[in-house]
Amino acid sequence: MSTLAKTNKKFDKVKFKKYSLKYTISTVRLIFLIGMSFIVLFPLFQKIVFSVMTSSDLYDATVSYIPKHFTTANYAAAWQKLGGLTVILRTLGLTIACSLLNVACATLVGYGLARFKSKVTDTLFLVVILALVLPSDLLFTTRYMMMTATGLTDTWGPMLLFSATCTGFKASLYIFLMRQFFKGQPHALEEAAYVDGAGPLKTFISIMLPGAVSMMITIFLFSFVWQWLDSSYTSIFMKNIELISTTYGKLFTDLDTSALSTLNVSLTKAAGVIIIISPLVLLYAFTQRYFVESISRSGLVG
C-alpha cells in the first residue's frame, strides 16, 4: 500500500518534470516567434494604418493606431502619382512576360545542365556561377551601348531578351535552382522513356516537366517579385517608359512645399507602398506552400 503510493508519487514527480519542461520550451518558442513575426509584420501594419489616416490624425496625440478621420484620399493620390491603371497594367504585363520567359529558359537550361554532361555544359555551369557572383552593374555599360546601338532602349526588347536568356537580375540563380532540382530526380523514368523510343524533348515534356511544377512556381514567384520591384534594370534600359519603377519617385515629391505637405507625402508614400506590394503579398499567399517543398526536394544537400 505504502510502496504503491510512493511509486505513484515518484511517477507524478517525473511526469511533472517532463511536462513542465515541455511547456516551458514551447512557451519560450512561441514568445520568441511572436517577437520575430512582430518585427516582420509591424512595419506592414504601420504602413496600412498610415495609409488610411489624414494629416490631422498624425498631429492628434490621442490617435495612435486607430485613425479618427478614416480616409481613402491617400490611396487616390498615390494611385494617381503612380500613373493609374495604365502604368500598373503595363508593369504587370512586362513582369508576367519576363517571369514566364525566365521560368521557361531556366527549366530548359537547368535540365540540360543537370542531365547532359559534357565539357560544354560543365563550362556553362561555371558561367552560371560567374553570372551569379558578378555585380550586374559591371555588365551594364556594354549592355547599354549594345541596346542603344540596336535602338532597343525604351522598348520592352532589352528586358525580354535578358529574361529569355536568363541573364537578367539574379536570373542565373533560377538556372542554379533548376539544375539542382533535376539532379535530385531519379533517372529510372527517363531511361524507361528512352527505351520506349521517346526522344529527349518528348521525355522532358511528358516525364520531367510535370514533376517540376512546384519548382517552376517558386522560380515564377522569385522572378515576379524581383522584376516587379526592379529599379536598376528599368531605370537604365526603359527610363522613358512609364512603369511603377520609373514613376514611384513621384511619391516623394509634392508641388506644395508647406510643412503640412511633407506629412501628406509620407502618408501618400505609405499608401503607395501598400499598392505596390499588395499584388506580391497576394501571389505569395497562393504560392508559399510550394516554396519550401520545392527547395527541400531540389536535393541542394547532395
Next chain:
Amino acid sequence: MAKRKTLESKQKISGYLFTLPFAIGSLVFVIFPMICAVVFSFAEIKNGNGFLGYSYSNWGFSNFSEIWMETTTFRDAVFTSLTEMLYNVPVVVIFAFFIASVLNQKFKGRGFFRSVMFLPVIISAGLIVTLSGDGLIASIVSSGDRFSETGSGAAIQVTDVFKTMLEDMEIADWMVDLIVNSVANISNIVSMSAISIVIFIAGLQSISPSIYEASYMEGATRWETFWKISLPMVSPLILLSVVYTIVDNFNGSNNGVITQIHTKVSQVAFDTASAMGVSYSLIIIAILVVVFAVLNKVVFYQD
C-alpha cells in the same frame, strides 16, 4: 557498339540544344560585356563613331588611379561594404540557422510562422528599399515616422540597460558591441536572413529521422545530436548560405559601391564605371575564393 555511340552523341547534341538559350545569352550579355568592361576600364570613352558609337583614347591606368588614389568616395564605399559584410555574414548565417532549427520543430502554427519569416523576400527588395529608407522592415527602428519617436526612445533605453548589464558581466568589449549592435540591427538581420532560412529548413528536412532515432537509442542527448548530426549534415548548406549572403551583401541595390557604379553608368561615364566594376568584382571574387577554400575543408560531405 556503333549504335551506342550514336545514342551518346545524340544525347550530347540535345544537351547543347537544351542549354542553347543560356549559351547564346551568356556569350552576348555576360562574357562579351565582361571582356568589354575590362578593356573599357583602361580607356577614356567619349561620344564618337568608333565601336558601338563611342571613341576610345588615352589608354592606361588613369581610371584606376582616379578611383583609388585621387578620390576617396569609391575607396571609402568599398571599405564600408567590406566591414559591413564581415559583420553581417556570420550574424545572418547563425541567426538563419537558429530560426530554421526552431521552425523545423513540430508545433501548432508552424506554417504561419514559416510564411511570416519568408515574407521579407518580398517586402525588403528593390523599390521598397528606396521607398521606406532601408527597406520596409528596417523602418521599424530607423524611420522618421511619428511612432518611432516613442518607440525607438524606449528601445535605446532597453539596449543601454542591456549594455551595462553585459559590461558588468565583464564580457570583452568587442563582444558587447557585437551583441548590442545585432539587437539594435535585428530588423535588418531578419530581412537579410529570409533566403538562408529557406535553405536551412530544406537541409534540416532532408536529414533522415532514423539517424536521430539510432543516436537516441544509444543514449545521445539533444545537445549532442545537434553538434554531431544536424550541424555536420547541413554544413554544405552553411557554405551555400555564406556564399549567398556575401554576394547579396555586395550586390544589393542599397550597397554604397553599387549605387556609385549605377550613378556613373546613368551619367554615361562608362570608363570610370567599368574601372569601378572591375576592381569591385576582383575583390568579390578574391573573397569568395578564400571563403570557399577555407570552408570547403570544414564542410562534411556525406559521400
